[in-house]
Amino acid sequence: MSAPQQNATAQNWFTEQHARSGSSFGLRIKERLHAEQTPYQSIEIYDTTDWGKLMVIDGCTMVSTRDNFLYHEMMSHPVLFTHARAKRVVIIGGGDCGTLREVLRHEEVEHAVQVEIDERVTRLAEQYFPELCESNADPRAELLFIDGIKYMAEQEPESIDVVIVDSTDPVGPAEGLFNADFYASCHRALRPSGILVQQSESPLVHLDLIKSMRTAMRVADFQAVKTLLFPQPLYPTGWWSCTMARKGADLSGFRERGAATKQFATRYYNVDMHKAALALPEFMREAFGE
Amino acid sequence: MSAPQQNATAQNWFTEQHARSGSSFGLRIKERLHAEQTPYQSIEIYDTTDWGKLMVIDGCTMVSTRDNFLYHEMMSHPVLFTHARAKRVVIIGGGDCGTLREVLRHEEVEHAVQVEIDERVTRLAEQYFPELCESNADPRAELLFIDGIKYMAEQEPESIDVVIVDSTDPVGPAEGLFNADFYASCHRALRPSGILVQQSESPLVHLDLIKSMRTAMRVADFQAVKTLLFPQPLYPTGWWSCTMARKGADLSGFRERGAATKQFATRYYNVDMHKAALALPEFMREAFGE
Numbered sequence: 195m196s197a198p199q200q201n202a203t204a205q206n207w208f209t210e211q212h213a214r215s216g217s218s219f220g221l222r223i224k225e226r227l228h229a230e231q232t233p234y235q236s237i238e239i240y241d242t243t244d245w246g247k248l249m250v251i252d253g254c255t256m257v258s259t260r261d262n263f264l265y266h267e268m269m270s271h272p273v274l275f276t277h278a279r280a281k282r283v284v285i286i287g288g289g290d291c292g293t294l295r296e297v298l299r300h301e302e303v304e305h306a307v308q309v310e311i312d313e314r315v316t317r318l319a320e321q322y323f324p325e326l327c328e329s330n331a332d333p334r335a336e337l338l339f340i341d342g343i344k345y346m347a348e349q350e351p352e353s354i355d356v357v358i359v360d361s362t363d364p365v366g367p368a369e370g371l372f373n374a375d376f377y378a379s380c381h382r383a384l385r386p387s388g389i390l391v392q393q394s395e396s397p398l399v400h401l402d403l404i405k406s407m408r409t410a411m412r413v414a415d416f417q418a419v420k421t422l423l424f425p426q427p428l429y430p431t432g433w434w435s436c437t438m439a440r441k442g443a444d445l446s447g448f449r450e451r452g453a454a455t456k457q458f459a460t461r462y463y464n465v466d467m468h469k470a471a472l473a474l475p476e477f478m479r480e481a482f483g484e
Numbered sequence: 485m486s487a488p489q490q491n492a493t494a495q496n497w498f499t500e501q502h503a504r505s506g507s508s509f510g511l512r513i514k515e516r517l518h519a520e521q522t523p524y525q526s527i528e529i530y531d532t533t534d535w536g537k538l539m540v541i542d543g544c545t546m547v548s549t550r551d552n553f554l555y556h557e558m559m560s561h562p563v564l565f566t567h568a569r570a571k572r573v574v575i576i577g578g579g580d581c582g583t584l585r586e587v588l589r590h591e592e593v594e595h596a597v598q599v600e601i602d603e604r605v606t607r608l609a610e611q612y613f614p615e616l617c618e619s620n621a622d623p624r625a626e627l628l629f630i631d632g633i634k635y636m637a638e639q640e641p642e643s644i645d646v647v648i649v650d651s652t653d654p655v656g657p658a659e660g661l662f663n664a665d666f667y668a669s670c671h672r673a674l675r676p677s678g679i680l681v682q683q684s685e686s687p688l689v690h691l692d693l694i695k696s697m698r699t700a701m702r703v704a705d706f707q708a709v710k711t712l713l714f715p716q717p718l719y720p721t722g723w724w725s726c727t728m729a730r731k732g733a734d735l736s737g738f739r740e741r742g743a744a745t746k747q748f749a750t751r752y753y754n755v756d757m758h759k760a761a762l763a764l765p766e767f768m769r770e771a772f773g774e
Contacts, residue, residue, distance in 0.1 A: 217535070221506060
């Protein structure tokens with residue numbers, strides 16, 4: 195997968211040209227507010243005409259004010275309503291803090307650690323996406339700026355209930371988050387019935403990647419694996435997925451009553467959308483042998 | 485809604501810049517195979533690097549070889565598995581013939597008329613998307629190239645089981661397909677328990693349009709209205725919808741057993757995806773007062 199080309203100036207559009215899929219997505223922008231090269235990646239912030247703020251990492255559109263609720267809700271609520279009672283949650287990546295905010299809406303969560311390698315992502319999110327960072331001062335939240343792969347390898351066995359891998363694409367800093375070694379670390383660190391969930395790219399473009407992730411999760415001894423689907427306009431094809439893997443237990447249901455009586459507001463997630471996300475189209479069933 | 489801008493030459497990408505949403509979608513192209521101005525609209529055909537052939541109408545990406553199965557399956561199978569036994573089906577628009585092909589997979593259909601105003605769409609589909617046209621010679625198929633609004637107004641009362649409105653956006657030739665007068669024609673022409681289904685744009689960008697369509701359908705005396713969701717990368721935001729309206733009956737279920745034992749292959753549609761398409765996110769429930 196080669197790096198995307200970009201075309202930020204013509205007619206005031208920022209466009210990510212996604213080489214692997216031969217498709218592009220762009221947003222009309224008012225101005226570029228910030229650009230920097232960190233030790234890990236390039237980060238740009240744009241003000242758009244219709245999508246609020248936009249964060250771009252290494253030329254890829256990562257987060258916009260308008261549509262991030264889809265991704266952040268679907269990376270957190272399905273897994274937390276599947277687990278019986280997740281007290282300790284680890285987020286790998288997730289530097290914009292949107293997933294952390296959603297996780298902390300769950301009162302059963304006693305401790306949520308966000309392990310983001312690039313502190314600048316979080317500092318820029320605080321500045322340009324303050325609503326995503328509104329729970330950063332929650333006493334249950336801990337923000338670490340270190341390598342998530344190393345962090346997971348060093349955790350106490352059976353100490354964590356849920357691991358959420360909210361990373362960039364499997365190139366660059368995130369590459370090591372998509373293989374059996376990393377999944378083995380997660381498996382060891384998870385308590386019995388613990389769940390790993392990871393963003394798993396587009397079903398239409400990255401089906402082979404999703405299949406190899408699912409295989410690697412099973413190799414790492416996860417007993418149950420499920421891929422969930424949801425829309426996400428900012429990412430290639432606008433159709434995205436996350437994949438859950440569970441240690442020593444199945445993934446056949448979730449706490450429907452808990453989800454139906456949740457004490458916090460969502461814009462996308464509800465019981466019906468949770469069930470809908472679990473449905474697989476024919477071509478994915480065939481690919482997964484289900 | 486102003487016409488989209490286009491940028492077909494730079495770096496060999498065809499890009500539709502969708503003014504209303506401030507977002508763009510593009511495909512990497514090898515070459516432009518055809519371009520013409522018909523009495524109704526401009527039509528271009530491109531060969532893409534990864535999406536097969538691409539048809540562009542008035543600057544909007546309309547059909548690609550790669551992803552059209554999502555739209556065509558979801559415009560036909562949910563409505564036909566909701567109706568008890570649709571014998572007579574009318575497709576308004578749908579000139580690429582992909583919806584007609586899916587409709588004719590249902591053996592209960594005795595007659596399917598495609599009413600496309602612009603014959604050139606179908607002639608170009610026959611040339612560049614022959615797989616979509618493979619059922620055009622079915623003896624149950626009838627292809628008319630006339631105004632769909634006029635056609636529906638002239639139909640015998642209670643003569644049709646299902647009307648599928650597979651149109652372009654509600655600007656230009658398709659504008660008259662999105663209002664209560666047209667829905668009243670459909671209502672009159674439908675038999676009791678007949679169903680109208682219409683493509684209804686993006687839930688993220690066109691929510692007001694969907695709401696006004698739903699209201700106009702009820703004004704035209706349709707008793708039940710439901711909006712279904714599905715991915716469609718080629719259309720703005722990649723997240724699309726269709727809206728069903730039923731005459732004198734509800735829309736609370738569908739023929740699950742029929743769908744589970746269907747005698748034809750699909751790539752997206754199945755019983756689970758039908759149910760999933762019926763689920764509404766929180767923000768849509770609120771918008772619809774459901």
